[in-house]
Amino acid sequence: MSLFDAVFLSYDEPMGNSLHARLQRTLGGTVKRLHGVHGMRRAYRLCAEVVDREQFFLADGDFAIDNGFDASAVEPLGEGVSMRVWQAVNPVNALSYGYGGLKLIRRSALREMGEAVDVLAALPGRIEFAPQTAGITRFNQSPFHAWKAGFRECAMLARGSDYGMADDDARKRVEAWMTSHEGEFAAYAAAGAREGVTFAREAAHETKEFDQLNDPAWLRGRFTTAHGDHAVSG
Structure with missing residues (x-):
């Protein structure tokens, strides 16, 4: 049994129910679910209000945890x-x-979180990056979701990582996204990556434009304008 609470934060992911159940089986106990909250910053802040413990696991609605992940071996944050x-x-x-x-x-x-396009980059204190892999990010559940992932991530990488990532590392990741060719809807992820880089260049002098990256309605509108309504769900 884990020492930590857990929250599954979902919005409109087609596989949300099954991934929530998978997370619950793997972590053990109850994994609370916060679903459909508009506004990414607001959604993350609300996660702090549904848990009982100071430290808790947080999984996005497209995260497929590795069945072998051992939550009982996880050390608390320092x-x-x-x-x-x-x-x-x-x-x-x-x-x-x-x-x-x-x-x-x-x-x-989370309660003291500041303002940043990459929302969790505005947390106070240090952020640790574990070298281990805990699962798969299954964002490629539909053409739209694959496109959105590539668009948002590459727009932020092209703008400049809020986590202080080296420019060369960011460039290599953008290149990998733009040449995505594996798995379902990879072509949409690649298209989103290319369009995200273009957006970052266009919005370079209008920093408020980057806030649109956290607006689901704006993202869906941008996608349908470029790729058509028929491609939203595949």
Whole structure:
């Protein structure tokens, strides 16, 4: 049994129910679910209000945890650390890094979170990046979801990582996203990556434009304008 609470944060992911059940089986006990909250910053902040413990696991609605992940072996966050992020395997380009990964996070840090496009980058305190992989980020559940993942991530990488990632590392990841060719809907992830880089260049002098990356309605509208309504669900 884990020492930590757990929250599954979902919005409109087609596989949300099954991935929530998988997370619950693997972690043991009850995994609370927060679903359909509009606004990413608001959704993350609300996670702090549904848990009873200061430190808790947080999984996005497209995260498929490795069945062998041992929650009982996880050490609590150290002094001054607000979040630990495990790596996740990207199903369309084989990258493994913190994108979409499982998190161990402090409730108090979420309550004190500042403002950033990459919302959790605005947590107070230090962020740890675990070298281990904890699962797969299954964002490629539909053409739209695959496109959205590539668009948001590459727009933020092209803008400049809020986590202080080296430019060369960011460039290599963008290139991998733009050439995605594995798994379902990889072509949409690649298209999203290319369009996200273009968006970042266009919005370089209008920083408020980047807030649109956290607006689900704006993202869906941008996708349908470029790819048509028929491609939203596949």
